Amino acid sequence: MSNINLIIEERAADIGNFLVGRLLPFRQKRMVGPFIYIDHMGPVKMNERQNFDVLPHPHIGLSTLTFLFEGSIMHRDTLGNEVEIKPGEVNWMTAGKGIVHSERTPEYLRHSEKNMHGLQIWVALPKHLEQMEPEFFHIDSSEIPSWKEDDVEFKLVAGEAFGRKSNVPVYSPMYMLEIKSVTEKKLNIGQHLYGEAGLYILEGGIENDGSEYGPKQILVAKNSSLCGFTIKPNSTIYIFGGEAYPEERFIDWNFVATDKALIEQAKQNWTEQKFDKIKGETEFVPLPAYPKK
Template sequence: MSNIDFIREETAANIGNFLVGRLLPFRQKRAIGPFVFIDHMGPACLADHENLDVGPHPHIGLSTLTYLFEGSIFHRDSLGTAIEIMPGAVNWMTAGKGVVHSERTPEYLRQKDKFLHGLQIWVALPKELEFMDPEFHHIEAKDIPEWEEDTVHYKLIAGDLFGHKSPVPVYSKLYMIEIKTGDVGKIIDFKSQLFGESGLYILNGEIESGGFTYGNKQILITLDAHLCSFEMKPNTTVYIFGGEPFPEERFIYWNFVATAKETIEEAKVKWQNHQFDKVPGDDGYVPLR
């Protein structure tokens, strides 16, 4: 990946009773294009008495994207959504002026050993849409564009790229694509097909760029995606994500994203006073942190 500006390894973070690898943000880089937060969940083997239980908590000013490699999460939100997300599908929830949701191990798996592995992502909304009405969209795995080119497998999770368009209803110019090699390594050269800022996350395997080799759980970031080229070693999986950055700074506190600190302060008070909408079927409550 040419013109690499940052190289970083994921760092451990705790989300209640579950340990994740945090990819973004970090001190030197608060966003990659419109992407402001990325957690790598797992891979984790949960015993029959261990479950993912992230109770009802609020969001404002962003869209969340949940993408699983393995396992299952049951999503409920204050819009009345109650749906299980399975590997390869996309949950896209736009908070706008405010939404509350919970993420838990489904009931039928709670007494069994199970695996969980995936990505959870926040995408900031454009300033003019910060206070839009909340929305939820679930896109099945079969509806995500996939194709193979020169033995390399591509999956366009979000955005519009390489003549393909994901059905995930994004609100800004962005992309998130999965790239996998098989038993043969390949040179990947996107020439000028990417735009804005770009991050490359190595889920497994290795890539080589500029005479250096990078491996599992490393993220490479470039501030100019136009020169994106690198060599993928055999049996490697990477995720490239990014897009045009917003002109305004984004402030993040807990689960809130906004262009104004006052908006976050108002959301904090609103949550503490139990003034957000409730999640039907889940009466839990995650206190403000």
Template sequence: MSTIEMIIPERAAGIGNFQVGRLLPFRQKRAVGPFVFLDHMGPATLAANENLDVLPHPHIGLSTLTYLFEGAIIHRDSIGSVAEIQPGAVNWMTAGKGVVHSERTPEYLRNTEKKLHGLQFWVGLPKEYEETEPSFIHIEADKIPAWTEDHLQFRLIAGEAFGRKSPVPVFSRLYFAEIKCNTARLADLSGALYGESALFILEGAVRIEGITYGPDQILVTKESQRCSFEMEAGSTVYVFGGDPFAEERYIDWNFVSSDKNRLLAAREDWIHQRFPMPPGETETVPYPGPG
């Protein structure tokens, strides 16, 4: 990452009854490649009487990618999917023309102290897939490509890079990868990445052009093809990005589209209860504006 275009700090935001650090979108950087949204969840310790309860809410025009470092979440959606995600696995939900889902603490953890820490991305869909049928897939942790190279431990969580391909069924050219090191190392990713690229530092620090950067921010590079950085011992970082879309993506609440009129239609559909609901769910998140 020889030249830093922008540093984006976490800003506090709420999802349901849980506080997160929002990284994307940013007023000066709305997306990195096809990634239009990024929340850093936690790290948090929840007491026995505290649980994650994100009530049913809708999406269109995007895929959500959930990846945990600690804890567990139960996903339920309007196409009937029910899946528990644990650290290292991937939940990939494609909203397409419309889906509703909830995210909650699993029942067996609800009366105990528990931890929760992870990332959730929204990935925009290419224009020709924005109205595709909704779908959901859960990928277990042992199915994610993992390898060691020059004393760096890699996992390719989604997309294609480093001559490898993740089983997560993405719709455009992108990558989301984990890099860990036990000893101080140079991570030279030159030629391995493409499009726009950003670096999220989970723990430890990286050094670029003599400047040290720590957690709770993303670094956006101008030249993904020349991405390199020094990692302190014990560091964990995530690099993500890919080819940007030709058309701008607009966001209205939980809706993403290349067409502003489609956002208006989705808003009206939610306000007037025209979205399908996850089986067994009755409460919903209201649209946060005048209806």
């Protein structure tokens, strides 16, 4: 009997001048563990006149995780951070009570051809930390636990699993794993997981209980402890999940909270431009007339 409870197809969505594939939230599954939002950016080629420019915008109640496969993004925020994100590195920004950031093509790449491809993820904060002071961490690719088992490559992007712990400072029991294989292998990894689990196929595919699944799909497991499948040759997949929160989370535009009043206050503060400003940036994304739910 299949352990797959739900299959979520990637849906197109716009972020500024960039098209992304939205995976979470989905109307039948708002969260997987603490993961509340996953966007697949690209792959896209940009010419010397095209650039990635997400103007200053606010967040509350969550941590953002940016993980690139190709390209480069210059991150700037209201804590004064100005950091270039490169492939294999993890950008981990915790909004807490409120932060503003922008994401742009670095200046030295703006007049040349470039590629962009990666994942942008939101992880909801535990209720008691929703209003914490904002934080920012940048973790180099060399600091991310990586290992190989039976010719299958594993990377623990964030959280704890397989008896290992990532250097990304998460705030609840969770995991995000990258698994790559050039050959077909049967994997039984359920004993290393906990809580809820989702599987995102970036390239290649998997087989489970006689059915095959390909790229741009998230598979949500009925039971993470029974997570087993056959990974197809030349495949890259991501396993993500963890302990679900007892409280419901509300999501409105870039804001996440257990209390709708916190979101309404954040919307008002952004409209009145009461959030801190990013040094050197004057543009900003206005509050949408019809916020995304």
